[in-house]
Amino acid sequence: MNLVRISSEPNHNTTVANLMNHALPSDPTFHDIRRHCHGEVPLVGRLEPWMEQLLRHPRLPELVAEHGSPLNVISSNPMRDNVQELNEIAASRGLDFRVFFARKSNKCLHFVDTANALNIGVDVASENELRQSFDRGTDSSSLICTAAIKDESLLRLCLDKNVCVAIDNRDELEVTGELARSSGHTAKIALRLGGFVHQRQKLPTRFGFDVERDIDLASQLSDYPVRVEGIHFHLDGYDADQRVSGIVAAMDWVKALRSHGHLPTFIDMGGGFPISYLNDGENWERFWDELRSALRGQREPLTYRGHGLGLVNFKDDVIGKPNSYPYFQSLTRADWLKKILDTRINGETISKLLKDSNLQLRCEPGRSLMDGCGLTLARVEYRKQNADGEWLVGLSMNRTQCRTSSDDFLVDPILIPSGGKRDPITGYLVGSYCTESELLTLRKLHFPSGVRRGDLVAFPNTAGYLMHFLESRSHQFPLAENLTFEQCTEYFSR
Structure with a gap:
């Protein structure tokens, strides 16, 4: 499907009052669009104005009927604002800086078009992503290939198209060198x-050359037909201070490479820029407190069959750590980048050290741009009602269509009623795969x-990884269609 460009519109977060600890949907602090569904501990998601406009439209059920369930709706306008937010932080410090869109976070080509229009780069993780980006007009100088596995076909295409490849290990280096020589x-x-x-702790990872053990690589690269x-680097998690450690170590590698005649011009710090899905940090903390109480048997369960979402009760002590994205974070995107750039090392800020080294700082956000x-x-x-008398609400979608590696999607869905009076119920959302574990929400x-x-159920803010990263079509179900917000408004205007 060809996605049309969305006209520019301002992006302002919907203002919703913070919830009190025991607020209920009848409480005026709840926005009316959310009053039909909430968690045992409400986790109210942030909504963009375009989302509210879409969800309020009376013909929304017709749109879903025509295009199928589930249906993904996207808008690139927040992406534009997110990029601008990061660029402004770097520009205010006089830093050479470039954002690369992590293509794997969302498969819609509309976002590649937006990246090209904004003159940012595109980070690709497969041959198809690379070919599709070329087809949309992305220049080779605006691409980097960071695929975890790079076969000869992908490496040959990168060579033919003059695309920079992030080399992860010596075997990749050997194959790249052989292909370069032969061509x-x-x-x-x-x-x-x-x-x-x-x-003083080594950060575990399965990726990359070891920053300490492999430092001799700088003196060996002259044997290969490569230009460094x-x-x-890419670090797991969202710790800004760890990024500082990574940048400092990367600058040491730059010095070693330059001493051996190489001319590296950038440090790419990967992604992991935090975002916050929720309006309220207080209820986020309360949810985990209540879940721990439930696991100790001190209250009724908050989750299906007492699922711990990474936590377990061991001898009346709750241990483990949440297997969840931190859906509420207080230091996000621009402020997080600001903290990194303003950290001082031996009296100089990171941004000053990068400038003095004539290095461009690059990053590859996916979720944060989406x-x-x-x-x-x-x-x-x-x-x-199941055998235990619990209510189950079955949706035409499967759990891979709103999920990443987290155990659950910890944002309250939004119910859009189809009319008529109904009795209140409490239960769980279940999906279309034929397994006992096929729950769309464990809460x-x-x-x-x-x-x-x-009725319709909306899952807010799913563009970053949640729509497509694990999406599958087991049982031969079709994949979800993807529409732009503009296409939806055009449909409604017919």
Whole structure:
């Protein structure tokens, strides 16, 4: 499907008052669009104005009926604002800086078009992503290939198209060198590093050359037909101070490379820029406190069959750590980048050290650029009580269509009723795969106005990874369609 460009519109977060500890949907602090569904502990998601406009439209059920359930709706306008927010932080410090859109976070080509229009780069993780980006007009100088596995076909394409490759290991380096020699090319590469030491602890990773053990690589690269363009790394988690440690170690590698005649011009710090899905940090903390109480048997379960979301009760002590994205974070995107750039090392800020070294700082956000760019709609097909008497609400979608590696999607869905009076129920959302574990939400949800076949459920802010990263079509179900917000408004205007 060809996605049309969305006209520019301002991006302002919807203002919703913070919830008190025991607020209920009848409380005026709840925005009316959310009053039909909330968690046992409400986790109210941030909504963009375009999302509210879409969810309020009376013809939304027709749109889903025509295009199928689930249906993904996207908008690129928040992406533009997110990029501008990061660029302004770097520009205010006089830093040479470039954002690369992590293509793997969302498969819609509309976002590649937006990246090209904004003159930012595109980070690709497969041959198809690379070919599609070329087809949309992305220049080779605006691409970097960071695929975890790079076969000869992908490496050959990168060589032929003069695309920089983030080299992860010596086997990749050997194959790249062999292909470059046989084709008469000089390969553009960035060396991917890992194993950084932070606060005297080595950071575990499966990616990259070890920053300490492999330092001799700088003296060996002259044996290969390669041009070292820069240093690349990606750290797990969202710790800004760890990024500082990574940048400092990467600058040491730059010095070593330059001492051996190489001319790296950038350090790429990867992604992991935090975002916050929720309006309220207080309820986020309360949810985990209440979940721990439930696991100790001190209150009724908050989750299906007492699922711990990474936590377990061991001898009346709750241990483990949440297997969840931190859906509420107080230091996000621009402020997080600001903290990194303003950290001082031996009296100089990171931004000053980068400038003095004539290095461009690059980054590859996916989720952070997709913040506010999409939502997923699904139709209610049934409600029933299971053998334990718990209500289950069946949706026409499967759990891979709103999930990453987290155990659960910890944002309250939004129920859009199809009319009529219903009795209130409390239950769980379940999906279309034929397994006992096929729950769309493990959290217990309250439906104060009831729920019935034909209602719609919206999952907010799903563009970053949640729509597509694990998406599958087991049982031969079709994949979800993806529409732009502009296409939806055009449909409504017919």
